[in-house]
Amino acid sequence: MMHSPRLADLLIVFPTFHKRIGVVEASRSWRQGVRTHVVVDDMVPLDALRAAGARHNETFSALPDLPGMPTSLRHVMAPLLAHTAHGGRYKWMLLGDDDTLFSLPAVLGLLREMRLPHTEPLAVSDFLVHCRHEASAKPGTPGAKRYTAPVTRDPRCPAAPAASATGARDAPPTPPCILSPQSTQPPRFRPHPDCPPEGRTSFYGGAGVILSHGLMQRLARHNLHAQPVLASEAAASAAGATDASFYAVAMSTYSLAGDTLMSEAWRRAGFSFTAPPPLPYELPQHSSTQRQPCAGGSGAPPAPQCRRFGSLVGFNDEASPEVMVHRHRLAAEVSPEAFRRVVSAHLRQRKANMTSYLAAMRELGALIAGASTGTGGLI
Structure with a gap:
């Protein structure tokens, strides 16, 4: 019998830096003592952070800004640094930006519903971004990247079983997305390797992603090939x-x-990304909105309005923190049973000052943690 996921199986991971170190405290509103690993830069007092965070089940690693490398390297390395710091003693890693908020009960409910083995290499998300390079219609002028988001399923991946209105746990397990060898070849489009004409799919960092221990173990053991020091180009x-x-x-x-x-x-x-089942129906944001069912038998990817990750957030959403909190609060009031299934939220700072932004993060974190207790609570 497959183990039912618990809070003790989770490891929350995110990167941040000295100018946004306040998010560590503010995000406790939704993390509520669950194991967390934060990767910071080298301009924060690491010993003080560790001392203050110990009672909140927080650990820290530091990765400085490296000359010639983007600051996003902290985000890229955060999962492996956390995996190493915790000795692989977890089953599911929740990875997000420092402005990502997860509903922990909704995460547990989703994992139970999907019945996924943590030992398999899995990355779970239904907020994906598809980039495709389009050639210019004018000869001699460069083409452009075209983004489509949110995309709820990589078309190369199998569909998830539709969610039932009751979230029944006797549904068949969700099939993982294992790519064919033809889909794993090195990028060949030199102008924009991350956005070739045939398209490329990635997850949206702000909405977060759930990673299995099996995936992290596989990546950690995939050793770097030896490269010649001197070689022809x-x-x-x-x-x-x-x-x-x-x-x-x-x-x-x-x-x-x-x-x-x-x-x-x-x-x-x-x-690639294993797709969760969609919400049973689109999450209404207004009291006058009629519920639209999400489940369908066509096999096509669910509508973006039916996603579990970042259900109420757009791609690079321009809404202010105050508007974003109001949007989630209204949805929680209008349709609490659907809101309890929302896995994550993304709260960008935009033009807000840090004090008001952190207050908004605490408020939204408390809302998500409190509203979600109907799917199992913090157990």
């Missing part, structure tokens, strides 16, 4: 093309975005 290029290790991709020039880099590393390792 062609030989070096060939060696780099065959190196699909996590570190090789993470330290490459593939993309400046951490979520895109991580998605590429997982793709090269043979895995």
